[in-house]
Amino acid sequence: MNATDRTPADLLRSALAADPARPLVTFYDDATGERVELSVATFANWVAKTANLLQDDLSAAPGDRLALLLPAHWQTAVWLLACSSVGVVAEVGGDPAAADVVVSGPDTLEEARACSGERMALALRPMGGRFPRAPQGFADYAVEVPSQGDRFIAYAPVDPDAPALTVGALELTGAGLVERARADAAARGLGPGSRVLSGLAYDGWEGLSYGLFAPLAAGGSVVLCRHLDQLGEGALAERRESERVTESV
Secondary structure, eight states: OOTTOOSHHHHHHHHHHHOTTSEEEEEEETTTTEEEEEEHHHHHHHHHHHHHIIIIISOOOTTOEEEEEOOSOHHHHHHHHHHHHHTOEEEETOOGGGOSEEEEOTTSHHHHTTOSSEEEEOOOBGGGBOOSSOOTTOEEHHHHSTTSOSSOOOSSOOOTTSEEEEETTEEEEHHHHHHHHHHHHHHTTOOTTOEEEEOOOSSSHHHHIIIIIHHHHHTOEEEEEESGGGSOHHHHHHHHHHTTOSEEO
């Protein structure tokens, strides 16, 4: 990847310039049987639409804090890169009461109501489906995002040295996140073409790194698996083979 990349959004732009057609995120939910594969171009399009939604409809600006109450999921990965694109601090599992914006899955809606700012809800249904009825007090992401623009231009420059991500007690700047992701990639021997299967939750740095940031920094891709405990050992071996996995965490 480009050595001058200093934010996760920079990493995505470099990946898009290098090979937009290659897979970037392949997502499995072994509770529902869902499989979604997103190329770099498709993922970047979702990120652009979500960043436009965040900047325009949710009025988020650099330095604002977004409580991200979502599991390891391809749409969570989209929101993480959208936050980086705008300069919003993604607080994974953060306190909604202290956040400017909250983004919630279906299982955390009551907790998310503590946010006095903008509230967005994701149904996390297969194919990015919407809620049958939007939860009261929330906008439905699946309803709002399709009409957003396919290209994103930030209203204000994103400072790589400003806070970009918090998870637990860890806070990282954009530049610090990229540096740490590159170090993780190097430690695992990841490089262009590496394909990482991750069954880790997005509730700590390791899950976020190997489930998104380290493969992105290395020019590789991720096979992100939710509810992997519901998959038998034989089926897991078959998945590693069929998905051409080079590393598992």
